[in-house]
Amino acid sequence: NAGVMQNPRHLVRRRGQEARLRCSPMKGHSHVYWYRQLPEEGLKFMVYLQKENIIDESGMPKERFSAEFPKEGPSILRIQQVVRGDSAAYFCASSRSTRTVYNEQFFGPGTRLTVL
């Protein structure tokens, strides 16, 4: 059972370009979460999705950022017109459900975005 997969692992973009980050959850997991980690900082929640639905996007910037989790295929975090401040590690996590105290989120290896 493969873990959470993210690609690309490293992404370099110039200011103004678009960045697309992909996340495939663990098999059997229908809940996906995206986090951002700036250097020397903790992970910050961005968005929570279930298949075809955004459940909570309270941590996502209102502009330029969007996320989706289609019925088929990976979840995608899209950043339009990237700026240098978007440079960070973006982690995806997945879980089987959110209903149990012991529910655990399994993290992917992250995508490191560098904006030149």
Next chain:
Amino acid sequence: KNQVEQSPQSLIILEGKNCTLQCNYTVSPFSNLRWYKQDTGRGPVSLTIMTFSENTKSNGRYTATLDADTKQSSLHITASQLSDSASYICVVRGGQTGANNLFFGTGTRLTVIP
């Protein structure tokens, strides 16, 4: 304000020695607390989970404690190994509904040297 603070920020120890990492939180209501290990360039991996009623839990050479009254947790690593070099992150799940109820510490960066 819900916060998780960890100390020390970084730590260097000799291989074979023990160490203790601290986590203080103000998250309320409280659901559970996890310690994660994050190797460089990798995603966090859960080491242990503590609920309100649990005071101590071990996972191999890792022992976590929780004092729900003082809102403090510690992670004790025994007989450290070079492979223990990583960031250790304390994550507290609040009792609020919704997905945005995980609060992350900034981590303690542990370096084990031979």
